[in-house]
Structures are given as C-alpha cells and as structure tokens.
Amino acid sequence: MDWITEPLSYEHIRRGLMICVLVGFTNGYLSAFIVLRKSALQVGSLSHSLLPGIGVGIILFGLSQASAFAGALVAALIVGLGSLLVARSSRLGQETALAILFTTAFAAGLLLLEFAPVNVDIDHYLFGNILFATDADLMTVFWVSALSLTLLTLLRRPIILMLFEPDAARALGVPVRTLNYLLLGLLILVLISTLQAVGCLLALGLLVTPAATVYLLTNRAEVLFWGGGLVGMIAAAFALIISHHLNFSPGSTIILTLGAIFALAFLFSPRHGILAGLTNRQKS
Amino acid sequence: MPEDLEELPLPHDCGSPSGHELRVTGLTVRYSDTLALKSVDLHTHCGRCVAMVGPNGAGKSTLIKSLAGLITPESGAISWRGKPLARSTTEIAYLAQRRLVDWHFPLTVRGLVEMGRFPHLGWWRKFRESDHQIVDNALEAMRLADLANRQISALSGGQQQRAFVARALAQEAHVLLLDEPFTGLDRPSQELLTELLGLLATGGRLIIAAHHDLSSVADTFDEVLLLNQQAIAFGKVSEVFNGENLTACFGQNYDSFRADQEKDNPLPAHNGPQG
Numbered sequence: 001m002d003w004i005t006e007p008l009s010y011e012h013i014r015r016g017l018m019i020c021v022l023v024g025f026t027n028g029y030l031s032a033f034i035v036l037r038k039s040a041l042q043v044g045s046l047s048h049s050l051l052p053g054i055g056v057g058i059i060l061f062g063l064s065q066a067s068a069f070a071g072a073l074v075a076a077l078i079v080g081l082g083s084l085l086v087a088r089s090s091r092l093g094q095e096t097a098l099a100i101l102f103t104t105a106f107a108a109g110l111l112l113l114e115f116a117p118v119n120v121d122i123d124h125y126l127f128g129n130i131l132f133a134t135d136a137d138l139m140t141v142f143w144v145s146a147l148s149l150t151l152l153t154l155l156r157r158p159i160i161l162m163l164f165e166p167d168a169a170r171a172l173g174v175p176v177r178t179l180n181y182l183l184l185g186l187l188i189l190v191l192i193s194t195l196q197a198v199g200c201l202l203a204l205g206l207l208v209t210p211a212a213t214v215y216l217l218t219n220r221a222e223v224l225f226w227g228g229g230l231v232g233m234i235a236a237a238f239a240l241i242i243s244h245h246l247n248f249s250p251g252s253t254i255i256l257t258l259g260a261i262f263a264l265a266f267l268f269s270p271r272h273g274i275l276a277g278l279t280n281r282q283k284s
Numbered sequence: 285m286p287e288d289l290e291e292l293p294l295p296h297d298c299g300s301p302s303g304h305e306l307r308v309t310g311l312t313v314r315y316s317d318t319l320a321l322k323s324v325d326l327h328t329h330c331g332r333c334v335a336m337v338g339p340n341g342a343g344k345s346t347l348i349k350s351l352a353g354l355i356t357p358e359s360g361a362i363s364w365r366g367k368p369l370a371r372s373t374t375e376i377a378y379l380a381q382r383r384l385v386d387w388h389f390p391l392t393v394r395g396l397v398e399m400g401r402f403p404h405l406g407w408w409r410k411f412r413e414s415d416h417q418i419v420d421n422a423l424e425a426m427r428l429a430d431l432a433n434r435q436i437s438a439l440s441g442g443q444q445q446r447a448f449v450a451r452a453l454a455q456e457a458h459v460l461l462l463d464e465p466f467t468g469l470d471r472p473s474q475e476l477l478t479e480l481l482g483l484l485a486t487g488g489r490l491i492i493a494a495h496h497d498l499s500s501v502a503d504t505f506d507e508v509l510l511l512n513q514q515a516i517a518f519g520k521v522s523e524v525f526n527g528e529n530l531t532a533c534f535g536q537n538y539d540s541f542r543a544d545q546e547k548d549n550p551l552p553a554h555n556g557p558q559g
Contacts, residue, residue: 167352
C-alpha cells in the first residue's frame with residue numbers, strides 16, 4: 001500500500017485529496033441532473049465564461065482567490081441569464097446563443113489575463129492547480145459541497161418531476177422556474193469551486209462524465225445520483241494519487257481517468273454497451 | 285365494472301353530476317400575435333368522455349393546456365366545481381402527447397406512477413402503505429401490474445399511454461386531459477384504451493381528449509367539441525357530430541375529402557384533412 005501512503009505524507013497532497021473527494025462527489029452527484037436534462041452544452045459554456053470573470057476580478061481587485069471567485073460568479077450569471085434572454089428574444093435557439101456568448105466571453109477572458117497588471121499563470125485557470133490549493137480553498141469547496149448536496153437531496157422529488165416533464169410538473173404545482181434558477185445557481189457555485197481542481201476547460205468533464213457513465217449501467221434515477229457521486233469521487237481521488245507517481249498534471253489525469261471509466265462502461269455495459277449490442281444482434 | 289376499478293380511490297361524490305362541473309366561458313388565448321383560441325365556451329361534468337376534434341392548428345393542445353392551468357388566457361374564465369380554476373390542483377391531470385415524452389429517462393413504470401403521489405406527499409414525506417396500495421391499484425386498473433418494474437422505454441405505445449393514465453389515477457385526479465392519446469397505437473391497444481377510459485368515465489371521472497381519428501369518435505366518446513379556434517359545435521356526439529358541423533369545422537376540404545372516402549367507408553371520414 002506504499003503507493004497510497006507515500007504521497008499522503010505530503011501536506012499539499014493530503015489537502016488536494018480532500019478537495020478531490022469533495023469536488024468529485026459533488027460534481028458527480030450534480031452531473032446526474034445535467035445528464036437527465038441533456039444540458040451539457042449549457043454547462044460547457046458556463047464554465048468557459050468563468051475565465052473573463054476571473055480576468056476582470058483580478059484586474060479590478062488584485063490577484064486573490066476571493067477576487068477571482070467573485071469575478072467568475074458575476075461572469076457566469078451574465079452568460080447564464082444572457083443566453084436565456086438572447087434565446088427568448090430572437091429567432092436563434094438557446095444553443096446557438098450560448099455558443100456565441102461563451103466563445104466571445106472566453107476570448108475576452110484570455111486577452112484580459114494576458115494584459116493583466118499582475119503576473120497570472122493562465123494555465124492554472126484553464127487546467128487547474130490543485131496541488132497549490134490553500135486551506136481557504138478547501139473550506140470553500142467544503143461549504144459549496146455541503147450546501148449543494150443538501151439542497152439537491154431535499155428537492156430531488158420535484159426536480160426529477162421537472163426534468164422528466166416540465167409541463168406536468170408545473171400542472172402539479174412544482175415551481176419550475178424557481179427550481180431552474182436554483183439549479184443554475186448551484187451549478188455556477190459548484191463550477192467555481194471546481195476551478196481549483198481541474199480548471200475551467202476541464203470542469204465540464206467532471207460535471208458530465210460520472211453520471212453519463214452510470215446512465216449506461218442503470219435504469220433507476222436514484223442510482224444515477226449516488227452512483228454519479230461515487231464514480232466522480234473515486235476517479236478524482238485515484239487520479240490524484242497516480243498523477244503524483246507518474247508526475248502527470250492532476251487536472252488532466254482526473255478527466256482522463258473519468259474518460260477511461262466511461263469508455264469501459266460504453267464497451268462493456270450489460271444493457272446499453274456496444275458489446276452487449278453486438279452479441280444481442282448476433283443472437284437475433 | 286371490474287373489481288379492480290372499484291378499488292380505485294374514486295373522486296368522492298362524483299355521482300352527482302351537478303356537483304363536478306367544468307365550465308369554460310369566452311376563453312381567448314393569444315400567442316404573441318397569433319390568435320389560438322377565440323371565445324370558446326364549454327360546459328361538461330364528471331362522468332363524461334369528451335373528444336376535441338378539429339384540423340391541425342385548431343387550438344386543441346392550447347385548450348388542453350389552458351384547462352391544465354399551464355397557459356394564462358387573454359380573457360375568459362375556466363371554473364371547476366363552481367370555483368375559478370386554481371393554478372395547480374391534484375384534481376386535474378395533464379397527459380402530454382407521447383412523442384413529447386423523454387422515454388429514455390431512467391424510470392420504471394412503477395416509478396412513473398409513483399410520481400402521481402408526489403403532490404399528495406409534498407416534497408419530502410415518505411411513501412406510506414396506503415400510497416403503495418394506491419399505486420398498486422392504479423397499475424392493476426390499467427393492466428400494467430406485471431410490467432411494473434419495466435423501464436418505460438421498453439413498453440409498447442399502448443402500455444406507455446396506460447402508464448400515464450395510471451399516474452393520473454394515482455394522483456386521484458377527477459379530470460384527465462389527454463393530448464392525442466390514440467395516435468400511433470395499434471388497433472388492439474386502441475380498443476383496450478377506449479374500454480378503460482370508458483370505465484373511468486362511468487366510474488365518475490371526466491375524460492377530455494384531443495382526438496384525430498374521426499371514424500372512432502362515436503364509439504369512444506359521449507360528447508364532442510368541434511374546434512377551429514372557435515367552438516364550432518359542442519354537445520352529444522349523436523347530436524352535433526354530423527356532416528354540416530364537420531364541414532364548418534374542417535372547411536370545404538372536408539367535403540371533397542369525404543367524397544373520396546365514402547365509396548368504401550361511410551361517414552365520417554377517417555382522418556381530418558390538413559389545414
């Protein structure tokens with residue numbers, strides 16, 4: 001077991017591991033909602049739009065975690081709500097509107113960070129820098145996880161009803177619009193708390209892959225949530241340990257591990273996998 | 285009535301027709317600049333099976349959604365049991381068109397029917413024994429008991445439609461609003477659904493369905509609303525479902541269309557022409 005205990009003797013890896021466990025589980029749990037709602041693109045655009053927010057935050061308030069956090073929050077809100085507005089008031093679909101908004105925002109963010117008065121390592125924001133996380137980062141991740149997991153668990157019944165059939169849910173008295181905004185708000189918080197671990201380019205993988213993997217293995221929505229959480233948590237923690245041994249970048253290793261687990265499920269899922277599909281076809 | 289339907293939680297005192305009235309007066313609905321419904325009147329009550337018939341774009345879905353409280357009308361009123369329709373009520377169940385449902389959602393038949401209990405249980409409370417019993421009875425009544433653990437995508441069209449009716453029963457709804465429930469079903473499934481909906485109406489519920497197949501209106505429904513933005517005619521099928529009203533509803537197309545059909549298929553013609 002040396003390969004586990006040896007890295008744990010370093011404080012920054014212990015802290016990183018705790019962040020991986022929290023971020024992995026919360027993202028995995030939330031990914032169930034995103035998979036059921038088929039809104040991966042929306043999440044992708046939100047995560048990209050965090051970059052200009054961080055840039056503006058750092059330029060206005062200096063290089064600190066808090067200023068990056070606040071800037072990212074405002075940017076995500078603007079893009080999230082802006083896309084709803086653009087889609088509602090024009091003939092473009094929301095997906096088109098999002099694609100325009102987030103690429104524009106992302107490009108602006110890159111330029112802003114290049115010209116920022118302080119020296120910023122853009123790669124940290126793009127791909128994460130979990131080994132440089134502080135105790136304050138860990139506390140942020142903890143509280144965001146606690147808040148979002150509690151709310152999502154309490155509200156799971158109306159949320160599932162809404163995701164399955166928004167109209168029927170509305171007819172049954174579910175406040176669909178409020179819940180939608182709440183989900184969007186939690187999503188943004190979780191995205192920002194995930195930045196430290198995997199960065200804004202890779203955050204999408206952590207927010208989609210876990211439940212998408214479980215989706216290939218189960219027919220029950222319940223399993224999707226807890227299963228997604230477990231897959232995210234185990235993959236993130238495992239990846240951090242291996243990245244230490246292989247001297248890989250932790251963020252990329254986390255996403256690669258998730259991708260590998262997904263590939264396994266995609267090939268070998270007894271019900272929905274490629275191989276099962278092939279053998280079934282041969283039988284019939 | 286078969287025994288399993290008697291065990292369903294029937295809406296209390298639905299037997300007295302005057303008690304459970306659904307009344308629509310002067311309902312007008314507009315989507316930005318398009319008029320969808322123009323001053324529609326309708327008056328019916330529990331125990332009836334009502335068809336809504338009209339060409340595409342006549343406003344059938346709009347009327348159904350209005351009755352479900354999903355659309356705010358520009359003017360007019362809907363009253364249910366003598367009171368203005370509440371924004372959301374468990375007494376009215378809305379069943380969307382089958383093609384609009386995400387059938388790959390990870391959900392079993394039982395899970396779908398259990399959703400009907402959510403408004404009674406609120407957001408947190410656990411299922412009690414009585415809730416499970418109601419779900420069982422609803423599945424039984426819709427002939428789905430042995431399919432309860434199946435994924436909803438693995439059902440036939442008729443079974444899917446019945447699963448949604450079962451959810452409305454678990455919800456203890458008085459009024460079932462169905463949008464094209466028979467579309468895409470094979471003949472035996474259509475007949476079974478007709479029989480079961482008829483039983484529910486006899487048992488005291490009000491069934492309102494948007495309907496496409498003119499040839500089956502007389503066998504399936506008691507009352508019919510001929511709709512083309514306005515209510516062309518409303519009443520007993522035997523009284524208002526005639527060539528004159530159908531022509532008024534579907535336009536001149538209906539005449540020529542019917543002439544083609546009448547050779548081997550007496551009135552009314554099979555499918556409403558487009559337009």
